[in-house]
Amino acid sequence: MSVADYARECAAQGLRGDYSVCRADFTVAQGYDYSADEQAVWRTLCDRQTKLTRKLAHHSYLDGVAALGLLDRIPDFDAVSEKLCKLTGWEIVAVPGLIPAAPFFDHLANRRFPVTNWLRTRDELDYIVEPDMFHDFFGHVPILTQPVFADFMQMYGQKAEDVIALGGDEMVTRLYWYTAEYGLMQEAGQPLKAFGAGLMSSFTELQFAVEDKDAHHVPFDLETVMRTGYEIDKFQRAYFVLPSFDVLRDAFQTADMAGIVGRNRGKPALDPAAV
Numbered sequence: 083m084s085v086a087d088y089a090r091e092c093a094a095q096g097l098r099g100d101y102s103v104c105r106a107d108f109t110v111a112q113g114y115d116y117s118a119d120e121q122a123v124w125r126t127l128c129d130r131q132t133k134l135t136r137k138l139a140h141h142s143y144l145d146g147v148a149a150l151g152l153l154d155r156i157p158d159f160d161a162v163s164e165k166l167c168k169l170t171g172w173e174i175v176a177v178p179g180l181i182p183a184a185p186f187f188d189h190l191a192n193r194r195f196p197v198t199n200w201l202r203t204r205d206e207l208d209y210i211v212e213p214d215m216f217h218d219f220f221g222h223v224p225i226l227t228q229p230v231f232a233d234f235m236q237m238y239g240q241k242a243e244d245v246i247a248l249g250g251d252e253m254v255t256r257l258y259w260y261t262a263e264y265g266l267m268q269e270a271g272q273p274l275k276a277f278g279a280g281l282m283s284s285f286t287e288l289q290f291a292v293e294d295k296d297a298h299h300v301p302f303d304l305e306t307v308m309r310t311g312y313e314i315d316k317f318q319r320a321y322f323v324l325p326s327f328d329v330l331r332d333a334f335q336t337a338d339m340a341g342i343v344g345r346n347r348g349k350p351a352l353d354p355a356a357v
């Protein structure tokens with residue numbers, strides 16, 4: 083899809099980013115000119131969320147936060163990229179907001195993580211319906227400092243391109259959604275933890291997903307995940323629970339994607355409340 087067509091689509095859907103200044107790969111300059119109020123919102127978000135993640139996030143995410151260092155100012159993407167590049171060879175690039183799946187995965191395949199360059203407002207501290215800088219940065223970037231994930235996210239981008247070529251773009255998007263964005267982890271003998279970035283960045287949904295008796299927890303199964311629909315602007319109606327990251331990586335590496343796509347392409351999505 084061209085940037086101009088996508089820009090029109092996003093404007094029609096009420097998305098906030100300014101796509102008129104995008105390059106062909108959907109990146110923009112970060113344009114570091116945030117107001118004192120935006121800096122204050124950033125600090126508030128980090129302070130509130132860190133209290134929760136300490137208790138509810140998987141340790142690999144917390145190790146990543148420690149490796150990245152202080153979160154007391156809105157990050158300068160170039161400075162973070164320099165640090166990240168030394169650790170795992172990743173960089174972050176600025177985008178105006180949600181971008182289409184194909185260029186998104188192409189960035190991942192090349193060890194570039196797209197981060198939105200604008201921040202949610204004070205009215206959206208708990209939850210926002212579209213990805214903003216807090217989600218993209220606080221949610222996704224810490225884990226990229228961890229070598230296992232750094233490799234995994236790149237593989238994700240590469241595999242996704244293959245699955246898209248088979249006609250499975252919806253299916254591979256669901257897999258990303260229910261793992262990288264909303265995944266939970268139940269390791270043997272440990273309490274339930276979250277690792278998905280959509281949970282790391284939401285004050286209300288992180289607590290709901292891990293602690294609420296009404297949250298629907300489903301054991302991870304690759305093909306089921308790839309068949310289950312989702313909505314981006316509400317709490318999820320299913321959270322898939324992994325026993326370990328190795329299980330995710332192995333499922334990914336050994337999956338017969340052509341078979342899965344062939345069996346399920348064109349079929350209606352499963353209802354997440356019923357899986």
Ligand SMILES: C[C@H](O)[C@H](O)[C@H]1CNc2nc(N)[nH]c(=O)c2N1
Pocket residue numbers: 177179180181182183186196197198213218254255258
């Ligand atoms: C792959 C899937 O569509 C996924 O939701 C992608 C799409 N585009 C995105 N674009 C941005 N900026 N951030 C994201 O997290 C995503 N996620």
Ligand SMILES: N[C@@H](Cc1ccccc1)C(=O)O
Pocket residue numbers: 208209210211212213214217263279280283284285314315
């Ligand atoms: N709901 C997430 C943001 C988000 C929106 C859409 C997709 C992924 C993440 C938050 O509040 O931080």
Ligand SMILES: [Fe+2]
Pocket residue numbers: 213217218221222263279280
């Ligand atoms: Fe995300």
